[in-house]
Amino acid sequence: MKDILKRYVFFIVLLIVNILMLAVIPATGQKAFQITWGNTLEMLAVIPPVFVLLGLLDVWVQRETMIRFMGDKSGFIGVAIAFLLGSAAAGPLYAAFPVAGVLLKKGSKFSNVLIFIGAWSTTKIPMLLFEASAMGWKFMGIRFLVDIPGIAIIAYITEKLLSKQDKAFIYEMADGEIYKKN
Template sequence: MILTEKIKKNKMLFSVSLVYIILLIVNRQKAVESFNNSMYYVIEMFQIMPVVFILTSLIEAWVPKKVIIDNLGEKSGYKGKLFSFIVGSLSAGPIYAAFPICKTLIRKGASISNVVIILSAWAVVKVPMLVNEAKFLGVEFMILRWILTIISILIMAYMVSVFVKRDSIPKLEQYENLEEEDMRVNINRDYCIGCGICEKLSPDNFMIENGKAVVIDGEINDRNRESVKNAVEKCPVNAITL
C-alpha cells in the first residue's frame, strides 16, 4: 500500500526509472550514455534551482501583489504583454528555471496569457540569442524570425488562456481548502529550502530548525486560518501540504 502511494505521487520518476531499466536490458551502451546525459542536466539543475528558489522567495516577500496584478494581471492590457516580453527576453538561465518563477507570478495575480508570453520569450526571444542569431544568420533573418515569433507567441498566449484555467494548475488553489474544519498542515522537508517565509507569516505554526521548516502546531482553526493560508500560498516550493 505504501509503495503504491509513493508510485502514484512520483509517477514521472518511476516511469523514467522503468525506461532506464528496460534500456539497460536492451542496450547497455545507450543506457549508460542516456544516464550520463541525464546526470549532466541534474547537476546543472542543482546549481541553478537554489538561486531560482531564492528569487521566488524574494518575489513572494518583497513584490506586492498589487504590483503584479497591475503590470501582469488580467486587466494589464498591452502594457502587461509588453512587460511580459521584456521580462522573458531579458531573463537568463535555462527555460526550466522559469517554471517556479511563473507559478509564483500566477499565484500573485499574473494572468495565464502573460505567463505564456514570459515563458515563450524566455525560450526563444532572449536578447543574447538574438545578437548571436544576427551574427551567424544575418540581421534580416533575425528580424523576420523575431516578428513571426512574436505573432505566434501572442496567438498561443490567447489560446492557452482560453483553454487553461487557473484552478487547473496543480496546488495553485490548495490554500482554499483551509476553509474545511478537519484540515491539518504539514511540511514536506524534502522540498523545503528553509527560506523562512512560513515562519514569518505564521510563527505560531511554523519554525526553522536545522535549516528546514517544521510544524509547531498543525491544527487549523479560526485564529490561525488566515496566517496559515498565506504561508501555504506563498511557499515558493509548495512544501506545505494539507
C-alpha cells in the first residue's frame, strides 16, 4: 500500500487540490475537472493504439535487427531512420516516450533515440503541412532546415554529457530491470 501511495503521490495531491478548489471556487473547480476529463479521454484514445503498435514492434523486430540499423555502429543510417520514424509519427509527444523505451530496450543508440524524440516533437509531416499553410512554405522550410541539425546537435551533446552509468541506468529503466530489483 505504501508503494502505491508513493508512486501516485503527485496524482493524489492534485486530486485533493482539485476537490478543495471545487469546494472553495466551484466554477473554477468544475472547469478543472472538465479539462481533466477531456485530457483523460484524449489519452485513452491515443495510448491503446500506441501500445498495440509497441507490442507488434517488440515482437516483430528482432533485437539484432534494431542494433544493426539503429545501434552504436549504425552511423548515418541510424540517424536517418530515427528522423524518418519521428517525422512520420502521428499523435502527441507523450506517445513518443513508450516508443523510445522500446527502441532503447531493443538496443538503439541513445543519440538515435533522442533524435527520434526530437523529430517527433518538431518535424512531424502533418505539423509541417499545417505550418506551411498557416505561415508559408518559406518559413516552414527555414524552420525545418534549422531543426534538423539542431536536433542532431542536441542529441549528440546530451549523449556526450551523460556518463556511462547514467546511460546504463536509462537502458536498465527501459528494459524494466530497475523495477525488477525494487
